Amino acid sequence: xxxxxxISLLWQGYTFEVLLDKGEIMKARWRKDAKITILPKSSFGxxxxxxxxxxxxxxxxxxxxxxxxxxxxxxxxxxxxxxxIPYGKTVTYGELGLMAGYTHAGRAVGQAMAKNPIxxxxxxHRVVACSSLGGYTPDPFLKKALLRLEQFYAT
Numbered sequence: 573x574x575x576x577x578x579i580s581l582l583w584q585g586y587t588f589e590v591l592l593d594k595g596e597i598m599k600a601r602w603r604k605d606a607k608i609t610i611l612p613k614s615s616f617g618x619x620x621x622x623x624x625x626x627x628x629x630x631x632x633x634x635x636x637x638x639x640x641x642x643x644x645x646x647x648x649x650x651x652x653x654x655x656x657i658p659y660g661k662t663v664t665y666g667e668l669g670l671m672a673g674y675t676h677a678g679r680a681v682g683q684a685m686a687k688n689p690i691x692x693x694x695x696x697h698r699v700v701a702c703s704s705l706g707g708y709t710p711d712p713f714l715k716k717a718l719l720r721l722e723q724f725y726a727t
Contacts, residue, residue, distance in 0.1 A: 577617045580610040583628045584717050586710075588692065590624070592617055596640040600690045602710050627692065630725030633659040639690055649673060650684045657698045660726025662719065665706065668699050682706065692718070 576593040580603075587606045591599040595616050612618040626632035643651065653671035657663055665685070669677030685696040686709065697718040700706050708715030 577613055578610055579612045579617050579621050579624075580606075580608060581621065581624055581628070582607060582609055584714060586714060588624065590620060592620060593640065596638045597690055597693055598640045600693060602691065602714060604710055624692070628721070630721055633722075633725075635693060637693065639693060641689065646672075646674075646680070647684050647687070650681055651688070651694050654694060654696065654699065657695065658726075660722040662698050662700045664702050665699055666702070698722075 576591055576598065578589060578591055580587050580589040582588075585604070585607075587603045587608060589601055589603060589606075589610075590597060592614070597620065612621045620637065623632050623635055623637070641648075641651075649672040650668065653668055653673075656671065657668075663671065664678070665681040666676075666678035669675070669681045672681070674680070681699070682701075685699050686707065688694050688696040691697070691709075695718075697708060697715045705712055705715055705719075
């Protein structure tokens with residue numbers, strides 16, 4: 573019997589969990605309540621785990637993993653534009669809306685970032701508000717830490 577695979581690793585006091593299925597990343601999330609590392613069981617799981625370890629050490633700056641997502645056209649356009657933001661750089665919610673082809677869509681883009689089913693792989697932490705960092709689930713501290721990590725290793 574086949575079951576999807578879960579891997580996780582610890583970073584900055586949080587657990588980052590990833591759900592994998594048949595060579596695709598299905599979902600990812602941050603958890604503060606579970607401080608556990610789940611090692612991979614498959615070669616694909618090992619590949620994703622190794623990439624994440626490298627990312628959190630500032631070594632891996634982009635990925636080519638297949639992501640299994642069922643998205644509205646709006647979310648698809650926004651996430652596609654989001655993936656074009658270079659490692660270590662940020663844009664505002666409004667700027668990302670324009671990059672995706674939508675004017676005056678800052679609020680809707682913010683909601684799209686909040687719905688991101690695969691953070692880190694779809695780097696919603698690179699999108700900030702005009703006058704602040706903006707939100708990040710489960711903790712804005714993680715957004716700040718991810719941005720610092722990327723800005724430090726971007727050169």
